[in-house]
Amino acid sequence: MKLAIVGAGLTGLSAAYFLRGSAEITIFEKNDLGGLASGYCPSYCIEKFYHHCFRRDSDLLDLIKRLKLDSKLVWKVARIGQEFNGRIYPLNTPFEILRYPGMSLLDKAKLAKFTLWCKGKSQEYFRKYDGVRAVDGIKKELGESLLNSFFLPLLKSKFGDLYEEVSYAWLLARVAIRSNRKSRGEELGYLRGGFQQLIDRLVENLECELKREEVKKVEKIGRWNVNGESFDAVVWTAPLPILKAVNPNLKSIAGIKDVRYQSSVCVLLSSERDVTEDIYWSNVNCTFGAIIEHTHFMPFEDYGERLIYLAGYTYPESELMRMSEKDVIRIYIKDLGKFGIRRDDVRWVKLFRAKYSGPVYETGYLKKMTPYRTGVEGFYVAGMTSEPNYPERSMNGSIKAGKEVAKVVKEDFGL
Secondary structure: EEEEEEEHHHHHHHHHHHHHOOOEEEEEEOOOOOHHHEEEEOOOOOOOOOEEOOOHHHHHHHHHOOOOOHHEEEEEEOEEEEOOEEEEEEEOHHHHHOOOOOHHHHHHHHHHHHHOOOHHOOHHHHHHHHOHHHHHHHHHHHHHHHHHHHHHHHHHHHHHHHHHHEEEEHHHHHHOOOOEEEEEEEEEEOOOOOOHHHHHHHOOOOOOEEOOOOOOEEEOOOOOEEOOEEEEEEEEOOOOHHHHHOOOHHHOOOOOOOOOEEEEEEEEEEEEEOOOOOOOEEOOOOEEEEEHHHHOOOOOOOOEEEEEEEEEEOOOOOOHHOOHHHHHHHHHHHHHHHOOOOOOEEEEEEEEEEEEEEEEOOOOOHHHOOOOOOOOOOOEOOOOHHHHHOOOOHHHHHHHHHHHHHHHEEEEEEH
8 A cells, every 4th residue: 555644744754654655655744844843953953843741642652662762851940930021930830820819819819719620621521612712711700801901812812913813712721721720830842962863863763764854736537646646545644735736626525624723933032031930831822822941940050041932823824924034033022121131141042933833723623533444545634623633732733633644544555
């Protein structure tokens, strides 16, 4: 059997890994292997877009173990913070939460009760809220004060200008899975030395042909044809909007529903100074929505410099995606000055943009998720819009989608 995999992000690479020995595989990818998890590697490697993992990420942790990288996996309690009136406050321990001035004591009690309520419910329970906007659900359940003081900054940080479209079902599900925290904060994992090691080890263990080229045509003419080469089946793991460009009719024939995507705009910089004393992740109200101080998570000694991400989300047609690299960096660094970091403090800076970084979990999204088997025989879809990446897209979700689509292909072709 000849199989084409379009896209060499974690889903495409994982699908190829779990299909090795069962098919003659060709992977097509024009950009960086590993997709959003790929690394920037000067004298060390660090992800272009911030990454970490969780104890519950069983598929990712299993793959790390299979690839003999588990000795490099470390776990730390990462401290988080929230901006209020230009100052970042830690929000980890009960005492820190009580001291936070951005919410009344009553709202803090409401939030604690709400979190416990979410934690006690199943993911299936939340699906009935799929048609309700998160901003409306929170306003009705918790009131406008808590919506404005706590949830709106988080929604804007995660979804940028599209925050008003997000489903209440997604918000409830995400609160539920992120409520399993320790008393000092949330425990996060990292592959010391960077997740580029995972990508490199995956590629080393594949038994396939890797074509570093753009896919310009996918069509069914008897068998499947990808860039003029014949295959028995195709596994599409690239963003869905690209599928429309390579075959305008295939998406509708295959019964794939339209999913809106958000874009990531991420600045990685080296700074002479820290923004906070020990906080890893700070939600802020700027052009970017979060400051991630990586060297408050991993040791400074691993890099020899302070590394900070300024992470923002927007949409593919936005001004931020059209701006020059120089202008985006200028705006981001100017906003960082609000927190005491001047341009002179920045040793170097890199900008990374992803046009289709993930789906917008908008109202009605649960009916739009893409099944592995489409309406066209031999054409499969897996990736960001697959069920394992709901309610939170992650490395684990992408690897699980690759593993599951590989199983489906094996079943269909008797492999």
